[in-house]
Amino acid sequence: MQKEVWAFQGDNRMDYDLNEEQQILRDSARSFLAKQCPGTFVREMAEDEKGYTSELWRKMVELGWMGILFPEQYGGYEGSFLDLAVLLYEMGYVCLPGPYFSTVVHGGITLLEAGSEIQKGEILPKVASGEEILTLAWTESGGSYAPQEISLKADLHHDHYVLTGTKLFVPDAHVAGKIICVARTQEPAGDYEEGVSLFIVERENPGLTVHVHSTLAGDKQCEVEFNQVQVPGENLLGELHMGWPVLQKVLQKASVAKCAQMIGGGQRAIDLTVPYLKEREQFGRPVGSFQAVKHHCANILTLLDTSKFMTFQAAWRISEGLSFEKEASMCKAWVSDSYRQLVALAHQVMGGIGFMEEHDLQLYFKQAKTSELAFGDARFHRELVAQQLGL
Amino acid sequence: MDFGFKKEESELIEEVREFIEQKITSELVEETHQLGAIYGGAEAREFIKKLGARGWLTPAWPRDYGGLDSSEMVTYIIRDEMAYAGLPLYFVAAYNAGPMILRDGSEEMKREFLPPIARGEIEFALGYTEPQAGSDLAALNIRAEDRGDHFLLNGQKMFNTSTHVADYHWLAARTNFDGPKHKGISLMVVDLKSPGITIRPLITMAGWRTNEVYYDDVVVPKKNMMGEKNRGFYYLMGALDFERMFAPSAYKRLFEEIVDYARETVFNGRPLSKDPLIRQKLAQMAIELEVSKLLYYQLAYILDREKIPNYQASMEKMFATEVAQRICNTGMEVLGLYGQLKKGDPRAPLAGKLEFFYRSSVVETIYAGTSEIQRNIIAERGLGLPRG
Numbered sequence: 052m053q054k055e056v057w058a059f060q061g062d063n064r065m066d067y068d069l070n071e072e073q074q075i076l077r078d079s080a081r082s083f084l085a086k087q088c089p090g091t092f093v094r095e096m097a098e099d100e101k102g103y104t105s106e107l108w109r110k111m112v113e114l115g116w117m118g119i120l121f122p123e124q125y126g127g128y129e130g131s132f133l134d135l136a137v138l139l140y141e142m143g144y145v146c147l148p149g150p151y152f153s154t155v156v157h158g159g160i161t162l163l164e165a166g167s168e169i170q171k172g173e174i175l176p177k178v179a180s181g182e183e184i185l186t187l188a189w190t191e192s193g194g195s196y197a198p199q200e201i202s203l204k205a206d207l208h209h210d211h212y213v214l215t216g217t218k219l220f221v222p223d224a225h226v227a228g229k230i231i232c233v234a235r236t237q238e239p240a241g242d243y244e245e246g247v248s249l250f251i252v253e254r255e256n257p258g259l260t261v262h263v264h265s266t267l268a269g270d271k272q273c274e275v276e277f278n279q280v281q282v283p284g285e286n287l288l289g290e291l292h293m294g295w296p297v298l299q300k301v302l303q304k305a306s307v308a309k310c311a312q313m314i315g316g317g318q319r320a321i322d323l324t325v326p327y328l329k330e331r332e333q334f335g336r337p338v339g340s341f342q343a344v345k346h347h348c349a350n351i352l353t354l355l356d357t358s359k360f361m362t363f364q365a366a367w368r369i370s371e372g373l374s375f376e377k378e379a380s381m382c383k384a385w386v387s388d389s390y391r392q393l394v395a396l397a398h399q400v401m402g403g404i405g406f407m408e409e410h411d412l413q414l415y416f417k418q419a420k421t422s423e424l425a426f427g428d429a430r431f432h433r434e435l436v437a438q439q440l441g442l
Numbered sequence: 443m444d445f446g447f448k449k450e451e452s453e454l455i456e457e458v459r460e461f462i463e464q465k466i467t468s469e470l471v472e473e474t475h476q477l478g479a480i481y482g483g484a485e486a487r488e489f490i491k492k493l494g495a496r497g498w499l500t501p502a503w504p505r506d507y508g509g510l511d512s513s514e515m516v517t518y519i520i521r522d523e524m525a526y527a528g529l530p531l532y533f534v535a536a537y538n539a540g541p542m543i544l545r546d547g548s549e550e551m552k553r554e555f556l557p558p559i560a561r562g563e564i565e566f567a568l569g570y571t572e573p574q575a576g577s578d579l580a581a582l583n584i585r586a587e588d589r590g591d592h593f594l595l596n597g598q599k600m601f602n603t604s605t606h607v608a609d610y611h612w613l614a615a616r617t618n619f620d621g622p623k624h625k626g627i628s629l630m631v632v633d634l635k636s637p638g639i640t641i642r643p644l645i646t647m648a649g650w651r652t653n654e655v656y657y658d659d660v661v662v663p664k665k666n667m668m669g670e671k672n673r674g675f676y677y678l679m680g681a682l683d684f685e686r687m688f689a690p691s692a693y694k695r696l697f698e699e700i701v702d703y704a705r706e707t708v709f710n711g712r713p714l715s716k717d718p719l720i721r722q723k724l725a726q727m728a729i730e731l732e733v734s735k736l737l738y739y740q741l742a743y744i745l746d747r748e749k750i751p752n753y754q755a756s757m758e759k760m761f762a763t764e765v766a767q768r769i770c771n772t773g774m775e776v777l778g779l780y781g782q783l784k785k786g787d788p789r790a791p792l793a794g795k796l797e798f799f800y801r802s803s804v805v806e807t808i809y810a811g812t813s814e815i816q817r818n819i820i821a822e823r824g825l826g827l828p829r830g
Binding site: 066068337352367437440 | 443446705718721722725726729730732736737740743753754757760761814816817818820822824825826828829830
């Protein structure tokens, strides 16, 4: 097994390592998930209608994972963003299926960013106790996170809004209790970032229909149709017309959170591949001793180490309350490309056996592409970096 | 985790920047550019002493030998700031030979060489490569025959840059002619003014000079041997882990100039920087520079914990030098036809700087261990893959 890069004990100087609590969190999550989420479970859940089991969900609740990021007053553990990143890394390591990410990251972070005291007080404790599953309905037929693509309309009728339109690629909407919906409340007059608002919508709402897409990785992304869905005025999340700045923050934070999952998956791809290269012989010697194979492996390790640093730097900046927009976009751009390339190289050095459905490497190939597309791919984030550079 | 600088380190960066602003002249930058290294010229000799006087040449060395007892982080910060200013510090004495003497040399040798190195008074040139010993350094065969109180040297070195301007040759020579190649090499300090040394220029495609060095019955006193006889290859391999690094900001400055050019240059009625393809490429370079920075400071982080970076040093050197070449290529795409204009041409953008870096960067992925050698090290030490 490759020694993971944060093996050095840190002090108060520049520090590339996890602190002691984070190491404990990592180790306990690693052994728990190794038992609970083998590759067979991941494949089963890809076929399963719900895509997760209540039994495992319960256990994760007991471990306090749902409330890792929430303040104590909402039943949370007040962990840092870095703590969340450590946990997501381990979830990525086993390709954990289910609505954890959509609930805690999509839903949880959006509520933390924009929710009123009442909204947070009502919803977050239920998330922490495992009773509430959340998601965020953002993208539409344009297939992009850009503000130009928001056209689902929310019209005010006295004390309530009426939502009409279709959302695509909404994660886990089929099992969510509440869907945070990104809607247009004002026709754009030049600036598409204006006039966007967020609403908390009950999935049971009449007029709302959910259809699960058939996807590459078997994760549950949904088409959600809003047909004259009535939403009470108090379900407006954040200020009217001012949803976009909230979403920008959510996008950046969720991108870094996604990268944490991705680097966990990248580590697993290495752990699945490298030991095999030391044992498998061709031409009378281990294939890992051939220079062509070694160079692929050197590139794999470089892609992984650099992705870890970019992710943890961005997560650290978020944790410390520093500006993080540029670093987060740099991170998502770099990790999106790197993780895909890393797994592709892992497949190349694994040879035919890695192409078999029963080999776990293919799970990571799929996870890499799905994660790359979520919250904007490398091209999307490079454009944001270009803006940050003042281009 | 913590990816920020400490307060003292941030203050140091400010101090170094102030120093650079005050002490660096355009003549010095020009001279360094011409020579390909910041020594050998009159301007550089003066400048090095000013840097040495502050202890900034060798800050991590013990005070007894002219250092400041500081962290390696300090050294890395200074070297990156200097690289950004167009004066990358690659002193053989301060960064290759000196640290080896500090670790494995006799007390006498330390006293003789380290303080003047720290003060910037003497400079070494590397004497490793030979015509048949490039990546395979253990194949070197310049002969050093044991003649009692001295060695008698005969043979040839190649690509030994700066030997024509340095004071001493930091020489790897064969002292055992039987047995395994890597168990017969010793390291020694040779006065480059010794009788029997002939230095011939080799001119690179960057315009810089490097050299062939011929040894013909050259006498080297025994006391100039570093550490134990025939252990030289082990010292060298150990040292590579400490000294292998590439300060990424040398090319950060070039990148910023390319960005400025893209902003200011109008093509088809709009600035080049508004072209979506160019935006993508420049953003990618900014990202790769950020990655390089994290790899670079990781090395200082490891060293300051008294650990030895090995595959990490190879990864940093490989990555940063490959980024350097990609920045040059991207810059050339941005400049188009103008990219080929050399310094001195009145229409040359960036005063011909990119044309120059485009040529000179070719060697970055070759010297100090090629990218291929680095990948072997990453695979073998980082992942434990078997040697071929």
